[in-house]
Amino acid sequence: MNLPLRPDPKLDLVLERDIDVPVDLVWKAWTTPEHLMPWFCPLPWTVTDCKIDLRPGGEFSTTMRSPEGQLFPNRGCYLDVVKNERLVWTDTLLPGYRPSPKPFFTAVLLFTPKGNATHYKAIAMHGNEETLKQHEKMGFHDGWGTVVTQMEAFIKNGFKMPA
Amino acid sequence: MNLPLRPDPKLDLVLERDIDVPVDLVWKAWTTPEHLMPWFCPLPWTVTDCKIDLRPGGEFSTTMRSPEGQLFPNRGCYLDVVKNERLVWTDTLLPGYRPSPKPFFTAVLLFTPKGNATHYKAIAMHGNEETLKQHEKMGFHDGWGTVVTQMEAFIKNGFKMPA
Numbered sequence: 465m466n467l468p469l470r471p472d473p474k475l476d477l478v479l480e481r482d483i484d485v486p487v488d489l490v491w492k493a494w495t496t497p498e499h500l501m502p503w504f505c506p507l508p509w510t511v512t513d514c515k516i517d518l519r520p521g522g523e524f525s526t527t528m529r530s531p532e533g534q535l536f537p538n539r540g541c542y543l544d545v546v547k548n549e550r551l552v553w554t555d556t557l558l559p560g561y562r563p564s565p566k567p568f569f570t571a572v573l574l575f576t577p578k579g580n581a582t583h584y585k586a587i588a589m590h591g592n593e594e595t596l597k598q599h600e601k602m603g604f605h606d607g608w609g610t611v612v613t614q615m616e617a618f619i620k621n622g623f624k625m626p627a
Numbered sequence: 628m629n630l631p632l633r634p635d636p637k638l639d640l641v642l643e644r645d646i647d648v649p650v651d652l653v654w655k656a657w658t659t660p661e662h663l664m665p666w667f668c669p670l671p672w673t674v675t676d677c678k679i680d681l682r683p684g685g686e687f688s689t690t691m692r693s694p695e696g697q698l699f700p701n702r703g704c705y706l707d708v709v710k711n712e713r714l715v716w717t718d719t720l721l722p723g724y725r726p727s728p729k730p731f732f733t734a735v736l737l738f739t740p741k742g743n744a745t746h747y748k749a750i751a752m753h754g755n756e757e758t759l760k761q762h763e764k765m766g767f768h769d770g771w772g773t774v775v776t777q778m779e780a781f782i783k784n785g786f787k788m789p790a
């Protein structure tokens with residue numbers, strides 16, 4: 465079933481890039497906590513906790529830690545899971561589809577094989593321009609770009625962060 | 628796949644009832660605009676518009692009209708669709724999973740066959756006690772109860788509202 469995506473340039477942030485690792489390894493890096501935590505935050509930020517229940521309505525939560533030691537928990541759930549192709553989650557719903565007290569955005573990841581490489585597209589969808597601008601100020605483009613670079617290096621190095 | 632439901636008596640409103648119509652007709656009444664609009668509001672309120680794109684991420688929107696003629700549009704999308712069994716939608720996400728500017732609740736409908744009748748369970752899940760209380764004040768129990776009674780009569784009368 466096709467996802468009825470409705471892109472809106474006024475409300476979406478998009479990051480698109482070709483990365484030099486195969487699509488099944490990108491999927492692995494995005495869907496197992498041990499292979500997601502090392503690269504998921506721009507260093508020196510780290511991820512101290514990650515829960516993945518890989519099915520629609522299932523939990524996707526992470527806790528980020530600032531270099532000063534402050535913790536930032538993010539709770540959400542998956543909406544659409546198609547292995548090696550598409551992953552959609554949102555923080556507007558908690559696990560089991562309960563409305564979240566802090567709704568912010570929905571993330572859509574699209575992975576397309578290009579030989580042994582992957583065309584990687586990340587879309588952050590917002591409900592209004594205010595949230596979009598807030599996400600831009602939080603550093604969406606730099607941040608999401610940095611973590612893709614980190615993920616690529618992590619996968620190439622045999623699922624270990626390069627020294 | 629089982630829905631990872633996480634009921635919470637402090638945040639959920641529940642309506643449960645046995646109704647004397649078969650489960651496939653209940654499904655039909657809930658999933659086709661022409662068979663949903665006549666019973667979906669407690670009369671003399673009416674539904675003037677209904678959009679159904681019956682798949683996860685697909686639109687479920689209705690517009691309700693008060694007896695004084697005021698229109699109340701509600702936009703949302705489906706999250707989980709299992710024919711004759713389960714229907715989940717939310718107004719916290721617009722069609723295509725975009726965060727909604729007016730998030731309020733997620734609805735879970737569970738239909739279980741009991742011979743030629745149906746055990747009907749409706750759950751309204753909220754993100755906090757404030758929203759729950761607001762929904763209670765709006766008349767959840769009377770309202771949802773009334774429309775189930777209307778739906779049962781509508782189905783029994785051959786998908787026509789009794790005179």
